[in-house]
Amino acid sequence: xxxxxxxxxxxxHVDSGAKMVEFAGYDMPVQYPMGVMGEHLHTRxxxxxxxxxxxxxxxxxxxxxxxxxxxxALEKLVPASIQDLEPGQQRYSQLLNxxxxxxxxxxxxxxxxxxxxxxLYLVVNAGCKVADYKHIKKHLPKGVNLSIKDDxxxxxxxxxxxxxxxxxxxxxxxxxxxxxxHTDLQLAGTLDEPLYxxxxxxxYTGEDGYEISAKHDDMIRLVEHLMTYDDVEIIGLGARDSLxxxxxxxxxxxxxxxxxxxxxxGLIWSIxxxxxxxxxxxxxxxxxxxxxxxxxRKLVGILPEGRAPAREHTExxxxxxxxxxxxxxxxxxxxxxxxxxxGYVSRKFSKAGTPVQLIVRGKARPASVVxxxxxxxxxxxx
Amino acid sequence: xSVYFTEDHEWVxxxxxxxxxxxxxxxxxxxxxxxxxxxxxxGAEFDKGDEAAVVELVKAASEVYAPIAxxxxxxxxxxxxEPAKVNEDPSGAGWFMxxxxxxxxxxxxxxNADAYKTYCDGL
Numbered sequence: 001x002x003x004x005x006x007x008x009x010x011x012x013h014v015d016s017g018a019k020m021v022e023f024a025g026y027d028m029p030v031q032y033p034m035g036v037m038g039e040h041l042h043t044r045x046x047x048x049x050x051x052x053x054x055x056x057x058x059x060x061x062x063x064x065x066x067x068x069x070x071x072x073a074l075e076k077l078v079p080a081s082i083q084d085l086e087p088g089q090q091r092y093s094q095l096l097n098x099x100x101x102x103x104x105x106x107x108x109x110x111x112x113x114x115x116x117x118x119x120l121y122l123v124v125n126a127g128c129k130v131a132d133y134k135h136i137k138k139h140l141p142k143g144v145n146l147s148i149k150d151d152x153x154x155x156x157x158x159x160x161x162x163x164x165x166x167x168x169x170x171x172x173x174x175x176x177x178x179x180x181x182h183t184d185l186q187l188a189g190t191l192d193e194p195l196y197x198x199x200x201x202x203x204y205t206g207e208d209g210y211e212i213s214a215k216h217d218d219m220i221r222l223v224e225h226l227m228t229y230d231d232v233e234i235i236g237l238g239a240r241d242s243l244x245x246x247x248x249x250x251x252x253x254x255x256x257x258x259x260x261x262x263x264x265x266g267l268i269w270s271i272x273x274x275x276x277x278x279x280x281x282x283x284x285x286x287x288x289x290x291x292x293x294x295x296x297r298k299l300v301g302i303l304p305e306g307r308a309p310a311r312e313h314t315e316x317x318x319x320x321x322x323x324x325x326x327x328x329x330x331x332x333x334x335x336x337x338x339x340x341x342x343g344y345v346s347r348k349f350s351k352a353g354t355p356v357q358l359i360v361r362g363k364a365r366p367a368s369v370v371x372x373x374x375x376x377x378x379x380x381x382x
Numbered sequence: 383x384s385v386y387f388t389e390d391h392e393w394v395x396x397x398x399x400x401x402x403x404x405x406x407x408x409x410x411x412x413x414x415x416x417x418x419x420x421x422x423x424x425g426a427e428f429d430k431g432d433e434a435a436v437v438e439l440v441k442a443a444s445e446v447y448a449p450i451a452x453x454x455x456x457x458x459x460x461x462x463x464e465p466a467k468v469n470e471d472p473s474g475a476g477w478f479m480x481x482x483x484x485x486x487x488x489x490x491x492x493x494n495a496d497a498y499k500t501y502c503d504g505l
Contacts, residue, residue: 030441031414035414035415036414036415036439036440036441037414037415037417037440040440238440238441242440242441307417307418307462307465308418308420308438309417309418309438309443311443331440331441332417332418332438332439332440334440339417361420
């Protein structure tokens, strides 16, 4: 059996009483003694701290030292507009294959610190990162380089309405960041010794909050310090999943993969208008055709009636019993107080309010197509 | 009235011909917050070890097996609105179903409370 990888915070998780599970080749905390329900609700009410160091962190920069060269190179691989990123701005996008299928989804930032604004910083999914790096390297032109930082940098997310107040105690500049911006700064304040971190106001829970990247040793110190705040609790991957599902956010390998394209997945918002036609990126032709002809199926929110959750791969039927799709993510939403799900349905059934039935353990259960998110987004937009 | 336990952490207490079935406190704690329980229909018949109910958690589902054979005579409808009773009082208000016991001899293959405690301590 392959040895599972450990993040720099592994011992901290074990000492915190985490239940550890294998996830994308890492030994990761799925829940702590508080339990998934409590962890989920704590994040929505106060602040949850997540170790997401298993995700991939890398940089792209050009030998000629210009942002333009690096941005142009990455634009060949993603449908999002990169060249118009301002220093310190962040965007969500997808790596596509030539058929428009999604190889991974990722966050792309242009660094904000003077002297570094020519660099792009990428965060990719743990389960895809090895393939992503290979794919990116293969397609970057000569003179544009990928540098992988998984061995030196840890990554955490601090999410929830109290995140800004807590992190503001270490540097109040973080309170002025708006959603999807990014900065590099020194954290000091109540810390014994200051440390440097990349901080973006983003996350994947639907809450206001931050993702913080720092060197491994600094991160251990930072996490131990953040945990001294009453508002902060450590949260596992279980609640991370229920939080992102309530926020209607796609999970790679479930709601999106190489068989789905960004238009079917409802991600057209992440493709800036000038790239929707005549886009020069891998998969552009397929994506444009789907926009033009409309997708055959769409990813929608599904709200089951009653309390029985409908899990991934549950069959979705129309009211006549004909199969119209499948659940891709489903479970219980603690904030909603009932089951929530996402799945693909044929386009004609994708309108909010459409009644459907879900086949759970052989029984048809009523549900309806609904608008997402299930829990309102709380992003800080200034 | 004696309570018997299975290695899968179900309990059954028998009063005359009627057995009441639930999951143990150990299981309720290990599973975490129960958000839904799928109960069988009254009249359903089980052999020992058949899947009798499903406990749904935030992230996953877990099967509950019949500790002994029998026919379901009653289910705990209160769990429909308050599945958390399973966590709060697994051996009382969090019971799942009552069955008409088919064969009392099957109880011999189960653990009593002391044996079950020793079993859990060893897990």
